[in-house]
Amino acid sequence: MNRWTGKASGLEEWLQLLKGQPEIMANVTHWHTIPPREPRTAAMPQDIHPKLAEALAGRGIERLFVHQAEAYLAVRKGDHVVTVTPTASGKTLCYNLPVVQSLLENGSGRALYLFPTKALAQDQVAELQELAAAMDVDLKTNTYDGDTPPTVRQIIRNAGHIVVTNPDMLHSAILPHHTKWVKLFENIKYIIIDELHSYRGVFGSHVANVIRRLKRICRFYGSNPQFICASATIDNPREHAERLIGEDVSLIDNNGAPMGEKHFICYNPPVVNKQLGIRRSSVLETRRLAASLLRQGVQTIVFARSRVRVELLLTYLQELVKDELGTKTIRGYRGGYLPKLRREIERGLRNGEIRGVVSTNALELGIDIGQLQACVMNGYPGTIASTWQQSGRAGRRQGTSVTFLVASSNPLDQYMIQNPDFFFNRPPERALIHPDNLLILIDHVKCAAYELPFERGEKFGDEPLEDMLEFLAEEKVLHHAGDRWFWMEQSFPAHGISLRSAAQENFIIIDRTEGSRVLGEVDRFSAPTLIHEEAIYIHEGVQYQVEKLDYPEKKAYVREVDVDYFTDANLAVELKVLHVDKERETGELLRQYGELTVNAKATIFKKIRLGSHENIGSGPIHLPEEELHTSGYWFSFSEEAAARKSTNDMQQALLGLSNVLVHIAPLYLMCDPQDIRVVPQVKAVHTKRPTIYFYDRYPGGIGLSERLFEVHDKLLSQAKSLIRACSCLSGCPACVGPIEEVGLLGKSLALDLIEQAEIVG
Amino acid sequence: MSRLRDRLLRHRASAEEVMEEPSADTASPVDADAASVEGMEEAEHETLSPLWEGLDVQLTDTANGSFLRREAKYPLSYQHGLHRLEELRASVKGLAAFRAVSAVERNRTIRQEQFDAANRTPLDPEKVLFLDLETTGLGVGTGNVPFMVGIAYMSGEAFIVEQMLIRHPAEERAMLTYLCGKLPGFTHLVTYNGRTFDWPLLLNRLILNGFRKFTWEPLHIDLLHPSRSVWRNTLVSCRLSHVEEERLGITRDDDVPGSLAPAIYFQFLADHNPQPLLGVFRHNETDMLSLACLAIRFGHLLAGQLGAYVQQRPESEELLRTGLWLEKMGAMLLAEPIFAQLADDGSASPACLLMLAERDKKCGNWTRAVLLWQKVVHAAESSLWPDWKAHIELSMYYEHKTKQIQSALSLAETALSLAQKRYLGLRLDAKRREELEGIRKRIDRLRVKIGRLSG
Known part of the structure; x- marks a missing residue:
């Protein structure tokens, strides 16, 4: 034992x-x-409504933690606020306290809560309803999402004091029908955005635009709500909040909760x-x-x-x-x-x-x-x-x-x-968003025009709005009359625009072992590598084999199996540079940032034995190619550098180097490693030289490779020190990759390549 | 600008979502803008471009700008399909029953006293407004614009159809100003699907254009609801254009389908040629007349004129559904003769008799219900693949009401053999299996009961 x-x-x-x-x-x-941390508290503010104070006392809250008190005061002062405190620090009170207080003072006020998921929204409603019950006041709090029954919807629209929803619902159901929400928009005092850090990358860029639209509608109804945001620890909470909501905010990060x-x-x-x-x-x-x-x-x-x-x-x-x-x-x-x-x-x-x-x-x-x-x-x-x-x-x-x-x-x-x-000892990463990604921005300009005509002189994002409006007018999406641009199309734009992922639709997975039931879903990008035919899909610990993938209908049919292997698919990628936006040359290195198209196709899959992870077979994947138009950053080595190595050596050196780079790039980006891709090419079509490409895995790009272009030097020196410091002899999975992949000399070749390029620079 | 456009175009070229290609024959957008500005200046000078000749439109000015209006006067003797517009005067009396219409929508039946009370209150036929919108899209989102608003009403010896058109979306405010001046003169609003579409959409437009304070609360009669009640199964579709053709004797020549209206309007916005809009005007105008005729028809029904002003249809189901609808509207006294007629009618389908029996069972008229079930059971003997619902109903009746267990059992057994015969060779899915199982359980229970009685 x-x-x-x-x-x-x-x-x-x-x-x-x-x-x-x-x-x-x-x-x-x-x-x-x-070490354990003692609580630091402050007295309950003087002006707190007696009912509220009593209800809190009933839950054992007699005093506030300092961050809660600071947040309350800042909100009462009229500031937009972002609070940053760790899990279990009582952050919901940071916004519930001023909101509930305000509603007790004025029952006609309204607040809108945004959570990234339905589950979080439901938790929050339960908490607020308990509080309302404890105070014995009529404080109507409801979730408004896809699960809300139609009969209740109208009541919530007219009478809900606090409406708890998610950005997707705001985008596709509330804003395009804002005339049904007159009561809310006329009286809205607070907009709460919790889990602020989760609004980053593509999703965050979309959400920033949804908030632009939300503010626009509030202005139309003559309201000017205050934002109260809460975030987990990130490096740039204030900057991130300010970019997301487009306002100056006060930062509250003086955590007083014990631990x-x-x-x-x-x-x-x-x-x-x-x-x-x-x-x-x-x-x-x-x-x-x-x-x-x-x-x-x-x-x-x-x-x-x-x-x-x-x-x-x-x-x-x-x-x-x-x-x-x-x-x-x-x-x-x-x-x-x-x-x-x-x-x-x-x-x-x-x-x-x-x-x-x-x-x-x-x-x-x-x-x-x-x-x-x-x-x-x-x-x-x-x-x-x-x-x-x-x-x-x-x-x-x-x-x-x-x-x-x-x-x-x-x-x-x-x-x-x-x-x-x-x-x-290092601050956590920065949350990056790029709300002015042209494709994202133009989508939301369309939605915004649907909601309310644009007027000359209006602003929406940092790109010239009038140019975009003219463009859309030429495309016969908008109609320009006088000083205004009107939506003039039969479609409902929000329906075609998903905030979550480039994959606008998910593939659903249907289990046919017994009858048929929906097992789960995967996004479109993952489908070719996860649920190609013959793939082993694991769900709740049970193995299923994909029997049929109906690609046009976006359905995968699976059946339960019991095998001793799992599958792993390969993706072949082709790149074409369309436009170079930025360029810098240092020594033997030319680095560029611009737009490119990527064509990706799943080619084969391997069967890998459970436990030993040995390769026990493979098969082809027949699926259509996916095309992506995005932004990228790449650097190429000079012809001289190329001449110093045989093609084969160069191949392995580049491969080794990219293996390192793809793993350390996320150090500088708050992104999922899946959001950025690296591709080495010995003789790139665009530069005719050995090149390593990075690209954002989202149409139009979301600013990831642009940031990498800026930190290029640091990126390379970090890669160098990582390879040098690795204790292996000639390459291992922890640095340039295993020798089966990069060859016996992979490690020294990669180091060589990077050092030479740097010395000359 | 060019840089941004280049980028947009490049993105567009590869973006999946393909925006609609501009068609080749439209004027360049720069010209279009210039022209629309010109158009507005012209409006200020109170003249209308000669391009509009033949459309019978006139420029209408308001405090909030101008828009175009088209007016058609029909003499009351005008016959549209089966009905004359003057019938509106008489049938309006029946429409008064809609006073309690909101109760009907909550799926409640109105009592006869309420119906009578409503009928005693006189309804002025000149206070009834018909409304139909032509819009740029579907749904009631804020981006759907009604570019044409059609209203119609009786005035003196004429039936007047007024149609408002905006030459570009900036004229909407003027059009709504005019409309807001008109609406309060009416007490009743008649639409087709207006409860979910036209009316909420119009409310959107009022809010969006700064008429938030405007209130007009007419009694809204949405004729889609009675149409569905009556024609749910006898007509393939309850679209107005289908209903009018099948039941109001109206045929349209060269009609522009309503679904094409947005495209025609967009084309007009692009090339400023108003002529194709004539088709939309005519379509909308016919809609207004058909709406009036449909109101006449339902008014007649509620005024007890079935068979007189409204022809009785041969379909027994339609007749039955008419009766059920009248009953729901509170006109019990009008419904009962219809039911009686159907019960005696030898040609009524078993499905129809079953439906009537169901109604009788609900309101406790067991005598006729049993009679009807017996009719259906009897008819089953001469039918190839008969249904067995009447057998089951009757079996339940014998078991629970009259305690004739033996008869109940034999009916249940017949039902089982009919069901097995019908499902022979068909795959037994869960629903069918459950159905058969239900009958078997019934038989078993009845056998046990008989055993207990005899033992």
Whole structure:
């Protein structure tokens, strides 16, 4: 029997026991203890309505944490506010307090709450309704989303004091029908935007435009609402809030909430093959740590980076603890599960029936699952901000909590685990949005024109509005008469525009094992590599094989199978540069930023055995090519540099270098690694030279590669130091890639290439 | 500008969503803008371009600018299909029953006393306004603009159709100003699908154009609802153009379908040639007349004129549904003779008899209900693939009301054999399986009951 499983009396003792185990401690690269934090409070403000004060007192709130008091005062002063505090710091009171107070003072006022997901909206409504009940006042709070029954909708439109919705609903249902919401828009005092950090990238850029439209409609009805935003820790909360809402904001980040002691343990799986630089699988190590915690009775959340990993870990963990806990106490959680199932899991976590959950970053957001005691991350979540968010899922106001970060062998993970200072001492990433992405902007100009004609002199975004209006008039979408531009088309523009992803429609997955039922969905970009025919799709730990992919109808039909492998697909990519916007030449390097088109096609898939991860077969994928028009950044080496290496060597050097770059690029971008792509070419069509391309995986680009163009020098020097510092002999998955991929000399070739280019520069 | 346009065009070239290609024969947009500005200046000078000749439109000025209006006067003797417009005077009396229409929409039946009370209140036929919009799109979103508003009403010895047209969207405010001056003169509004479309859309436009304070609360009669009640199954569609052709004897020659109206208007905005709009005017005008005739028809029905002014249709289902609708409107006394006639009618379909039996069962008229079920059961004997619902209904009646268990059992057994015969060779899906299972359970229960009685 494993010594680990001997029960300890609590988490503290378990951690002590852990320290006495050399075979574990040898892999712990860093043990960071965050001391408990005492609460800092302020008196309840004088002007708080007695009913509200009484209701709060009834819940044990006699005094406010300092950040709550500061937020209240700033809002009362009339400022737009963004609060930035960690999980479980009582941030909802930062906005609920001034909103409810204002509604108690004036019952005709209105507030609009925006949450990125329906689940968060429902949590919030429940909380506000409890508060209203405790105060015994008629404060109508309702969610307004796709699930709201038509009969209730009209009542909410006219009488709801607080309407809780999501940006998608605002975009496609509320704003285009604003005349039905006269009461709301005439009287709106506050707009609450929670989970501000989640509005980044494409989604954030869309949402910024939806907010432009919202403000425009408010102006039409003569209201000028105040924004109260709340965000998880990011590097640029104020800047991000200001870009998103287009107003100056006050930043409140003086967190006064208490926190129990917190252990943050970095764990690097041991090297099992020094020559190849192969470490033991992070999935297996995660399983070991999580199983030990679960057996100990510690409620634990496990985060994994991909859906496939979630399902793998879920299967493993359910298997390990089924005799002690039963499989139903360990659940999976990810996008693609249907809402009803998710609600059930959230409830189970709150009431403690579910002891463990394996999740993608879907649970990173503030969905109420209570506070757990332990968190195990399988792989670095990609950003510092996400890491803190995920880690924040474990940790209570009192008592100890622990977070394990189990590194995978990818270069970014290895970099982080070997340089913990980078993580603990560096501010988290910046949230980037690009609301003036032309394609996104023009979509919202259309929606805005549908809602209200544009007048000469109006502003909408930073691109010249009149040019866009003229363009749309030429396209016969708008009609220009006098000083105004009117929507003049039969369609309803918001229906064709999805805020969430370039994939405007999802593929649904239908299980035909018995009858047919909808299992889940995947976005269009992922479909060719995840649910091509013969792919193994894993859902709730069960394997399904895709029998038929109906591409035009966007449906995949699957059947349950029991096989010992999973599948992994290859994507072939072709690039064409359309236009160069920026250019800089340093030494042997020419770097450019501009527009390009990308043609991507899934070609083959591999079957990989579970456990050993060996390749046991492959097959072709027959799917149409996807075309993407986006912005990109690329750098090419001079002909001299090219001449110094054979084509083959150059190929491997470029490949090695791009493997490193693709992993460290997210250090500078708050984006999912999937949002940016890297492609090396020995002789690029555009430059005729060896070139490495980066591009934004969204039509029109969202500013990611532009930012990379700017940090190019830092990017390369970081890549260089990472390759140099790697302990492997000649390339490993943690730096340039395994030697099977980049060859025996891959590491030195890549280093060579980068050093020569730099020396000359 | 050119830079931005280049970028937009490049994006567009590869963007999936393809915007509509501008058609080759339209004037260049720069010219179009110049022309529209000219058009507005002309308006100020109170003259209308000769291009509009033949459309019979006149420039109408308001405090908020001008727009075009077209007016057609019909003598009351004018016959549109089966009806003459003058019938409106008499049938309006029946329309008064719509006073309690909101209750009908909540799916409640109006009582006969309410119906009678409504009928005692006189309704002035000149206070009834007919309304129909032609819009630039579908739905009631804020971007859907009614470019043409048609209204019609009786005035003295004439039936007047007024149509308002905006030459560009900036004239909407003028048109609404005029309309707001007109509306309060009426107490009743008659539309076709106006409850969900025309009226809410018009309210949108009023809010958007600064008439938020305007209030006019007429009694709204949306004739789509009675049309659906009566013709749900007998007509393939309840679109006005179909209803008028099938039941009002109206045929249209060279009609421009309403669905083409937006495209015609967009074309006019682009090339400023108003001639094709004549087709839209005519279409809308016919709609207004048909709407009036439909109101006449339903008015007659409510005034007890079935068979007199309104021809009785051979379809027994339509007759039955007419009766059910009259009953729902509170005209019980008009409905009952229809029901009686159907019950005696040898040619009424079993489905129709079943529907009537269902109605009788609900209001406790068991005598006729049983009679009707027996008729259907009897008819089943000579039919190839008969239905067995009447058998089940009758079986339930015998079991629970008259305690004739043996008869109930034999009816249930017949029902089972009919069902098995019908489903023979068909795949038994969940619904069918459940149905058969239900009959078997009934038979089992009845057998147990018989056993208990005899034992």
